[in-house]
Amino acid sequence: xxxxxxxxxMLFVNGLGHSYPxxxxxxxxxxGEVVPIDIKTVVIDYKFDYDxxxxxxxxxxxxxxxxxxKPFFDLIPEVNKLMIDGIAVPVALFKSIRDPDGVATFRxxxxxxxxxxxxxxxxxxxxxxxxxxxxxxxTGFFMSDLTSRRFFEQYGPTxxxxxxxxxxxxxxxxxxxxxxxIFTNGQVQATSDFTWTVKFPDYFTASSIYFHLxxxxxxxxxxxxxxGLQATIPVTVYARSSYLASQGTTKTKKYMELLEDKFGxxxxxxxxxxxxGSGGMEYGGATMTSxxxxxxxxxxxxxxxxxxxxxxxxxxxxEAIASWQDDGFRPGSQxxxxxxxxxxxxxxxxxxxxxxxxxxxxxxxxxxxxVLRDNGGMIPLLRSFYEKYQRKTFLVEDFKxxxxxxxxxxxxxxxxxxxxxxxxxxxxxxxxxxxxxxxxGHPRAYTxxxxxxxx
Numbered sequence: 001x002x003x004x005x006x007x008x009x010m011l012f013v014n015g016l017g018h019s020y021p022x023x024x025x026x027x028x029x030x031x032g033e034v035v036p037i038d039i040k041t042v043v044i045d046y047k048f049d050y051d052x053x054x055x056x057x058x059x060x061x062x063x064x065x066x067x068x069x070k071p072f073f074d075l076i077p078e079v080n081k082l083m084i085d086g087i088a089v090p091v092a093l094f095k096s097i098r099d100p101d102g103v104a105t106f107r108x109x110x111x112x113x114x115x116x117x118x119x120x121x122x123x124x125x126x127x128x129x130x131x132x133x134x135x136x137x138x139t140g141f142f143m144s145d146l147t148s149r150r151f152f153e154q155y156g157p158t159x160x161x162x163x164x165x166x167x168x169x170x171x172x173x174x175x176x177x178x179x180x181x182i183f184t185n186g187q188v189q190a191t192s193d194f195t196w197t198v199k200f201p202d203y204f205t206a207s208s209i210y211f212h213l214x215x216x217x218x219x220x221x222x223x224x225x226x227x228g229l230q231a232t233i234p235v236t237v238y239a240r241s242s243y244l245a246s247q248g249t250t251k252t253k254k255y256m257e258l259l260e261d262k263f264g265x266x267x268x269x270x271x272x273x274x275x276x277g278s279g280g281m282e283y284g285g286a287t288m289t290s291x292x293x294x295x296x297x298x299x300x301x302x303x304x305x306x307x308x309x310x311x312x313x314x315x316x317x318x319e320a321i322a323s324w325q326d327d328g329f330r331p332g333s334q335x336x337x338x339x340x341x342x343x344x345x346x347x348x349x350x351x352x353x354x355x356x357x358x359x360x361x362x363x364x365x366x367x368x369x370x371v372l373r374d375n376g377g378m379i380p381l382l383r384s385f386y387e388k389y390q391r392k393t394f395l396v397e398d399f400k401x402x403x404x405x406x407x408x409x410x411x412x413x414x415x416x417x418x419x420x421x422x423x424x425x426x427x428x429x430x431x432x433x434x435x436x437x438x439x440x441g442h443p444r445a446y447t448x449x450x451x452x453x454x455x
Contacts, residue, residue, distance in 0.1 A: 021037065021162065023162035023311070023395055024036035024160070025311070025348035025349050027069065032069070034069060034070050034108055035065060035068075035069035035072070036071075036072060036160075037063045037064065037066075037072070037163075038064045038065075038163060039061060039157075039163050040062050040166065041061070041165070041167075041168070042059055042165055042166070043059070043060045043167075043169075044058070044060075044168070044170070045057065045059075045169075045170045045172075046170070047172045047174070048130060048139070049174045050137055050175030051174070051175040053127065053132045055125060055127050055129065057077075057125065058122075059075075059122045059124075059157050060120075060121050061120045061121075061157050062117065062118070062119050065113060065114075065116060067115050068112060068113070070108045070109055070111060070112055071108065072097065072107065072108045073107060073158065074106040074107050074153040074159070074160075075094075075107055075153055075157040075158070076149060076153050076154050077124040077154075078091075078094075079123060079124045080124060080125070081121070081122070082122060083120065083121040084111070084119075084120055085118055085120075086119070092110075093109055093110045093111050094110075094122070095107065095110045099347065101349055103346065103347045103349055104148055104149075104347075104350065104351050106149075122157055126154075129154065131452065131455050135177060136180070136214065136215035137173050137180065138215070138218075138455035139213050139214075139455055140211070140288075140454065141155045141209060142281065142288060142451045142454075143281060143283070144281060145207060145315060147352055147445075148350075149351070151351070152206045159205075160206065160310075161205045161206050161308065161309060161310055161393065162310040164204065164205055164393065165204060165205065166200070166201075166202040167186070167200040167209060168200070169186070169197065169200075169211065170195075170197055171195065171196045171197070172195045173195075173213070174194070176194070178215045179216045180194065181214065181215075181219075182196055182212070183212040183213075183214075183272055183274065183286075184209075184212065185200070185209070185210040185270060185272055185283055185285045186198040186199055186200040186209070186211070187200075187269070198211065201269060201284070203284075203391040203392070207283070207304075208305055208308070209283065209284070210272060210283035210284070210285075219240060219245075220239055220240070220244075220245040221236065221237070221238045222236070222237045222245045222248070223237075226253065226271065229264070229266070230265040234270045235249075235252065235271045235272075236271070236272050237249045237252060237273045237275065238273070238274055239275035245275065247275070247291050248273050251294050251295070252271070252294065252298070255294060255295045256298065259298060259299060262329075263302045263303075263382060263383050264383055264386055266285075266301065267285075268284060268301060268305075272285065272286035272287070273286070274286075274287065274288045274289070275289065275290070276288050276289065276290070276446075277454070278290045278444065279445060279450065280294075280297045280443030281297070281446065282304055282305055285301055287300070288446070288454070289443070290443065292443075295325065295326070297322075297443065299325045300318060300322055303317065303321045303382070303386070304322070306386060306390055307386055307389040307391075308389075308392065308394070309353075309393065309394065310394060311349075311351065312351050312352050312354075313344040313345070313350060313395070314344060314394060314395055314396050314398075315353030315354070316343040316354055316356070316357035316419075317361075317394075317399055319358055320343075320357050320361030320362045320364060321365060321382060323358045323361065327366075329379065330366060331369055331370070332366040332367050332368065332370030332377070332378075333366075334367060335371055336418050340417045340418065340421050341356055341364075341418055342419075342420065342421025343361050343418070343420075343421070344420065345419065345420030345422070367418075368403070381402070381403060381407070384406060385402050388402065389402075400415050
C-alpha cells in the first residue's frame with residue numbers, strides 16, 4: 001500500500017499531461033524531475049590496446065525524452081568525457097542515484113533537459129573487464145540476472161529492461177598478431193584482420209547482448225545450420241575441448257526440436273552456444289552454459305529472451321517456466337493452498353529476479369496447469385503467450401491478463417496471494433533462499449573468478 005501510494009503521488013505531481021516510455025517505472029524526485037527515457041540507438045567504439053593494456057570505449061547514445069527533466073539510465077564505469085547535444089559538459093553531472101524505494105542504483109544526468117530527442121556521448125574505460133595475455137585480448141560481456149546491475153550496464157550505456165535498443169559496436173584490437181574472433185548474437189562484419197562491426201537486433205534489451213572476443217585458436221568451434229519450423233538458423237557451438245563442442249552440437253539440435261515443437265518457431269536470427277563448464281546464463285539467442293544446463297538455457301530463448309521481462313517483477317515468469325521444463329513439464333495435481341509468496345510484487349525499479357522463482361514460481365506454474373486443465377493446461381497458454389509477445393517486453397500484469405483472456409478465468413485471488421505476496425507476514429514465504437546453492441538444481445551463476453577464466 002505504501003509503495004502504491006508513493007507511486008500515485010509521484011505521478012500526480014509530475015506525470016499528468018505527459019506520456020512516458022511504455023512499461024517504464026515512474027519519474028521521481030521532489031518535483032518528479034528525474035524522468036525515464038526511451039533510448040533509440042547506441043553506437044560504441046571499443047579499442048583494445050594490447051601494448052598499453054587498455055580498453056577504451058566511446059558511446060554515442062540517442063534517446064527521446066517525453067518531459068523536461070533529468071534523464072535516468074545506467075552505465076557503471078566512470079566517464080572521463082561527457083557531451084550533451086554536441087556540447088562538452090563536466091563529468092560531475094554524470095551521477096549515481098538511488099530510486100525512491102532504495103532498491104537500485106543507476107545514473108542520471110544532473111541537468112534539466114528539455115523534452116525531445118537528445119544525443120549523449122560518453123567516454124570511459126573497461127580495462128578491468130579485459131584480459132591481456134599471450135599475444136591475445138580476451139573479454140566477455142557476461143551477465144547475471146540474480147543480482148542488480150549485472151546486465152549490459154557493466155560495459156556500455158543502457159536502460160532498464162523495459163527499453164528495446166538498437167546497438168552497434170565498432171571493435172578494434174591493436175598490438176597483437178594472433179587471429180582473433182568475435183562470438184556474438186549480433187551480425188559481425190570484419191573490416192580488417194583486427195577490426196569488426198557488430199550490429200544487434202533492434203528488439204534487444206539490457207539483458208540480450210552476447211559479446212565474446214578472444215584469440216580464435218583458444219576454442220574448438222562447430223558451425224552448422226538448424227532447419228527450424230520457419231527458418232534456417234545459423235548455429236555456432238564452441239568450447240575449450242572438441243568433446244564439449246561435439247556434445248553441445250548434438251544436444252542443441254535435440255533440444256531445439258523439442259522446444260520448437262512445444263512452444264513454436266525460434267524467434268532469433270542466429271544461435272550461439274558457449275559450453276564453458278558448470279553454470280549457465282541466457283542471452284538473446286546465445287548462452288554460456290554447461291551441458292547439464294543447456295536445455296534450461298535454451299528454454300530461455302523462448303521465455304526470458306524471446307518474450308522478455310520488462311523489470312525484475314516479471315523475471316519470475318521465465319525462470320518458473322524453465323524450471324518446470326527441468327522437471328519434465330510434470331503436470332499439476334492440485335490448486336494453490338499454501339503460504340503466500342512474493343514473486344512479482346516488488347518495487348517497479350527492481351532489476352533482478354527473485355530466487356523464489358525457481359521453486360515457488362515453478363510450483364505456481366504447475367498449480368495453474370491443474371487449475372486450467374479444462375483449457376488444456378499451461379502448455380498451450382504459454383505457446384499463445386509466446387506468439388503474442390515474441391520479441392516484446394511484458395509486465396506481470398500482461399501475463400495475468402493473457403491467462404484471463406484466453407481462459408475466461410479470474411486470476412485476481414491467485415495472483416494476489418502467490419505472485420504479489422499479499423498476506424500477513426507470518427503467513428508469507430521468505431523472498432528467496434539465503435544462498436544461490438539452495439536453488440533446487442537451477443544452473444548456478446558463474447563466479448567472478450570463473451568469468452575471468454572463461455574469457
